[in-house]
Amino acid sequence: xxxxxxxxxxxxxxxxxxxxxxxxxxxxxxxxxxxxxxxxxxxxxxxxxxxxxxxxxxxxxxxxxxxxxxxxxxxxxxxxxxxxxxxxxxxxxxxxxxxxxxxxxxxxxxxxxxxxxxxxxxxxxxxxxxxxxxxxxxxxxxxxxxxxxxxxxxxxxxxxxxxxxxxxxxxxxxxxxxxxxxxxxxxxxxxxxxxxxxxxxxxxxxxxxxxxxxxxxxxxxxxxxxxxxxxxxxxxxxxxxxxxxxxxxxxxxxxxxxxxxxxxxxxxxxxxxxxxxxxxxxxxxxxxxxxxxxxxxxxxxxxxxxxxxxxxxxxxxxxxxxxxxxxxxxxxxxxxxxxxxxxxxxxxxxxxxxxxxxxxxxxxxxxxxxxxxxxxxxxxxxxxxxxxxxxxxxxxxxxxxxxxxxxxxxxxxxxxxxxxxxxxxxxxxxxxxxxxxxxxxxxxxxxxxxxxxxxxxxxxxxxxxxxxxxxxxxxxxxxxxxxxxxxxxxxxxxxxxxxx
Amino acid sequence: xxxxxxxxxxxxxxxxxxxxxxxxxxxxxxxxxxxxxxxxxxxxxxxxxxxxxxxxxxxxxxxxxxxxxxxxxxxxxxxxxxxxxxxxxxxxxxxxxxxxxxxxxxxxxxxxxxxxxxxxxxxxxxxxxxxxxxxxxxxxxxxxxxxxxxxxxxxxxxxxxxxxxxxxxxxxxxxxxxxxxxxxxxxxxxxxxxxxxxxxxxxxxxxxxxxxxxxxxxxxxxxxxxxxxxxxxxxxxxxxxxxxxxxxxxxxxxxxxxxxxxxxxxxxxxxxxxxxxxxxxxxxxxxxxxxxxxxxxxxxxxxxxxxxxxxxxxxxxxxxxxxxxxxxxxxxxxxxxxxxxxxxxxxxxxxxxxxxxxxxxxxxxxxxxxxxxxxxxxxxxxxxxxxxxxxxxxxxxx
Numbered sequence: 014x015x016x017x018x019x020x021x022x023x024x025x026x027x028x029x030x031x032x033x034x035x036x037x038x039x040x041x042x043x044x045x046x047x048x049x050x051x052x053x054x055x056x057x058x059x060x061x062x063x064x065x066x067x068x069x070x071x072x073x074x075x076x077x078x079x080x081x082x083x084x085x086x087x088x089x090x091x092x093x094x095x096x097x098x099x100x101x102x103x104x105x106x107x108x109x110x111x112x113x114x115x116x117x118x119x120x121x122x123x124x125x126x127x128x129x130x131x132x133x134x135x136x137x138x139x140x141x142x143x144x145x146x147x148x149x150x151x152x153x154x155x156x157x158x159x160x161x162x163x164x165x166x167x168x169x170x171x172x173x174x175x176x177x178x179x180x181x182x183x184x185x186x187x188x189x190x191x192x193x194x195x196x197x198x199x200x201x202x203x204x205x206x207x208x209x210x211x212x213x214x215x216x217x218x219x220x221x222x223x224x225x226x227x228x229x230x231x232x233x234x235x236x237x238x239x240x241x242x243x244x245x246x247x248x249x250x251x252x253x254x255x256x257x258x259x260x261x262x263x264x265x266x267x268x269x270x271x272x273x274x275x276x277x278x279x280x281x282x283x284x285x286x287x288x289x290x291x292x293x294x295x296x297x298x299x300x301x302x303x304x305x306x307x308x309x310x311x312x313x314x315x316x317x318x319x320x321x322x323x324x325x326x327x328x329x330x331x332x333x334x335x336x337x338x339x340x341x342x343x344x345x346x347x348x349x350x351x352x353x354x355x356x357x358x359x360x361x362x363x364x365x366x367x368x369x370x371x372x373x374x375x376x377x378x379x380x381x382x383x384x385x386x387x388x389x390x391x392x393x394x395x396x397x398x399x400x401x402x403x404x405x406x407x408x409x410x411x412x413x414x415x416x417x418x419x420x421x422x423x424x425x426x427x428x429x430x431x432x433x434x435x436x437x438x439x440x441x442x443x444x445x446x447x448x449x450x451x452x453x454x455x456x457x458x459x460x461x462x463x464x465x466x467x468x469x470x471x472x473x474x475x476x477x478x479x480x481x482x483x484x485x486x487x488x489x490x491x492x493x494x495x496x497x498x499x500x501x502x503x504x505x506x507x508x509x510x511x512x513x
Numbered sequence: 514x515x516x517x518x519x520x521x522x523x524x525x526x527x528x529x530x531x532x533x534x535x536x537x538x539x540x541x542x543x544x545x546x547x548x549x550x551x552x553x554x555x556x557x558x559x560x561x562x563x564x565x566x567x568x569x570x571x572x573x574x575x576x577x578x579x580x581x582x583x584x585x586x587x588x589x590x591x592x593x594x595x596x597x598x599x600x601x602x603x604x605x606x607x608x609x610x611x612x613x614x615x616x617x618x619x620x621x622x623x624x625x626x627x628x629x630x631x632x633x634x635x636x637x638x639x640x641x642x643x644x645x646x647x648x649x650x651x652x653x654x655x656x657x658x659x660x661x662x663x664x665x666x667x668x669x670x671x672x673x674x675x676x677x678x679x680x681x682x683x684x685x686x687x688x689x690x691x692x693x694x695x696x697x698x699x700x701x702x703x704x705x706x707x708x709x710x711x712x713x714x715x716x717x718x719x720x721x722x723x724x725x726x727x728x729x730x731x732x733x734x735x736x737x738x739x740x741x742x743x744x745x746x747x748x749x750x751x752x753x754x755x756x757x758x759x760x761x762x763x764x765x766x767x768x769x770x771x772x773x774x775x776x777x778x779x780x781x782x783x784x785x786x787x788x789x790x791x792x793x794x795x796x797x798x799x800x801x802x803x804x805x806x807x808x809x810x811x812x813x814x815x816x817x818x819x820x821x822x823x824x825x826x827x828x829x830x831x832x833x834x835x836x837x838x839x840x841x842x843x844x845x846x847x848x849x850x851x852x853x854x855x856x857x858x859x860x861x862x863x864x865x866x867x868x869x870x871x872x873x874x875x876x877x878x879x880x881x882x883x884x885x886x887x888x889x890x891x892x893x894x895x896x897x898x899x900x901x902x903x904x905x906x907x908x909x910x911x
Binding site: 502 | 623625665742840845891
């Protein structure tokens with residue numbers, strides 16, 4: 014049995030942020046996550062560090078939090094943030110009135126704006142639709158949610174906190190009506206561990222209510238599914254937003270060598286049973302094409318979807334609900350933190366930990382806004398110069414990931430699955446989506462003696478299924494062609510479908 | 514513009530187009546083969562899959578849907594075509610082994626066994642044989658071969674690693690073309706203690722004369738040696754199309770290799786000519802008849818947009834199995850994806866249904882209802898429909 018002060022359930026941005034905040038305030042804790050870091054909404058979002066512009070008209074309070082946190086994260090998480098800047102573009106037919114209230118609200122909230130003529134906007138982003146009427150420049154950025162979570166967890170891990178990924182909470186232990194601990198099951202070995210603590214924080218996002226129910230409580234949530242697509246090219250160096258009230262497919266974010274476009278907003282019931290529909294892909298692709306015409310002819314490499322854990326509102330669709338967050342004290346030793354968004358994860362963590370400090374009667378101020386994330390040099394990502402140093406050793410040709418990178422990822426704590434290596438190295442994130450390099454990565458893992466053949470085969474099969482789920486909604490054109498090739502490898506050459 | 518005239522113009526340099534052309538030149542017809550580039554079969558194992566669902570490949574054909582192209586060729590036609598293929602290969606340095614009477618199994622790079630029908634001579638000994646010891650040879654740093662997949666899965670196996678100072682299968686294969694390299698490899702093998710049994714080597718044993726290489730290794734170490742097909746680009750696939758291509762040249766076929774088609778001319782229900790990009794100026798290739806063997810999506814014969822599928826040379830009508838949502842099953846391992854049935858529907862003489870052209874025949878994986886992944890019928894289908902369509906074309910010309 015493990016003992017600690019606080020257990021955090023959930024390895025998304027909120028959970029990892031809380032772990033770091035607790036570490037900096039000297040409170041011992043364990044973070045448990047059923048999959049890898051950022052496996053829920055954190056990793057299934059745009060990777061957009063909002064300026065607040067998206068919310069500024071309908072939800073100025075959330076917009077204000079965004080711009081403040083945006084400025085903080087630029088400073089403390091330099092290696093996760095790409096200061097791309099963003100444009101809100103007004104296309105023919107979009108309301109001029111909305112632009113006026115947008116600019117007014119930005120001024121009130123404190124979001125710096127600059128109005129650009131179409132010619133000036135096209136200078137900045139040559140692929141923009143040349144018929145735009147006007148553009149407004151805002152301080153949007155692109156952010157890497159995987160690295161952000163890992164860096165937050167890094168601080169915790171290197172200063173005595175416990176971080177257990179691939180450990181699923183199967184029971185919340187209650188004694189005399191109080192939550193006193195959790196039982197977690199190792200996804201890989203199926204072994205069960207018991208952890209005891211004084212406080213449990215439910216930061217499991219879309220799974221929040223499932224987790225609350227384990228302890229006999231309930232949290233009011235509205236789940237809203239949002240889907241995105243990934244293009245094969247980086248068609249813009251700036252974040253592009255549509256200057257109109259929030260709706261489907263109105264944001265394009267550059268990320269490394271690709272672009273992410275989305276989203277949709279569809280009510281969801283179960284976060285474990287969601288899929289992208291072809292219809293959603295078509296909507297997003299068409300909307301993205303309206304802003305950047307090349308989106309119509311570029312190859313889409315994948316679609317993905319996440320569930321926004323929103324605060325429950327009486328009526329209306331997912332978009333009209335506040336992006337604000339809420340902390341619920343279940344008054345039995347468990348807290349739930351709900352709502353919010355990636356951009357404000359640090360603020361959410363700060364408020365959550367403030368409450369815990371009250372419970373423990375401690376008076377240590379939050380320092381996460383001042384102290385830079387530790388470990389940024391180690392986990393600094395993969396600049397091209399680093400990727401090209403030894404071409405013979407490249408395992409993933411699409412993303413130029415070397416054998417050394419893969420082996421380092423395999424040897425890092427907690428990595429068990431192909432997905433873990435992907436999150437840490439970008440392996441398999443390119444056009445073939447791991448069609449070739451997965452076989453190689455698993456070959457390396459076997460050579461390092463990590464798996465029995467059955468385990469390796471199981472992992473490979475799981476990976477191929479998950480991969481297929483992502484690419485299936487975007488299978489036409491060149492991507493369908495590629496898919497026939499990948500099928501010919503796994504079915505034609507390796508005969509995996511017969512190896513049940 | 515240059516002009517050239519043929520009895521038959523075959524479009525597509527894959528196995529199906531090559532076999533159709535070989536049949537036609539055999540019949541004394543003046544034949545041209547146009548290919549945009551090296552075919553997709555350089556990504557295959559080089560083995561001839563006929564039908565993997567039953568132990569005897571031809572016995573399973575009854576279970577196929579009535580639209581499946583095998584049903585147009587018929588059992589006798591498939592057998593004859595495969596025998597024609599075996600005959601051709603027998604006269605080259607790359608004979609094939611096996612019979613259409615029964616399937617066989619070969620070792621894959623993940624230690625599983627793949628069902629196939631005819632195999633290149635380099636894989637003669639790749640079938641499972643009573644748990645006999647297998648010694649796997651790998652190459653230092655090779656990217657697409659990990660012997661531990663095999664040795665950890667199969668009992669009674671071991672492996673050794675040779676440093677070829679090259680990491681891609683293509684680079685290692687070209688090294689095996691050099692006698693000095695081969696001798697170095699052989700003397701390294703001789704110094705190893707290899708238990709009694711067989712020796713398995715990834716398929717990199719040279720490109721032009723792999724059987725000679727195997728014979729030399731076998732003679733030096735007194736063990737049976739076989740190749741394991743690797744991930745694309747696969748050397749056995751490259752050897753296969755290169756061998757067919759050079760045989761076709763020898764027999765008088767005319768090749769336009771690496772020549773994309775830029776336009777098509779037709780008149781009165783007949784294709785008259787296709788224009789190809791050649792150096793200097795384009796060439797108009799005239800034919801009395803045409804065979805289309807451009808393959809499925811992966812080869813570029815057909816191309817999917819968000820809501821339709823297009824045939825890329827003649828814009829023939831394409832059978833499409835419903836809306837895009839239905840093209841793929843949710844399960845990756847369920848290989849009966851509806852989209853695999855997409856392609857050209859033909860009548861009994863391999864002419865496209867609802868096509869405008871009376872002198873155009875269609876063969877290979879571009880045909881509707883092939884479902885190659887589901888049936889494991891890739892090269893078998895290519896060979897038999899290639900030969901069968903060529904026969905129909907020949908009938909048409911006489």
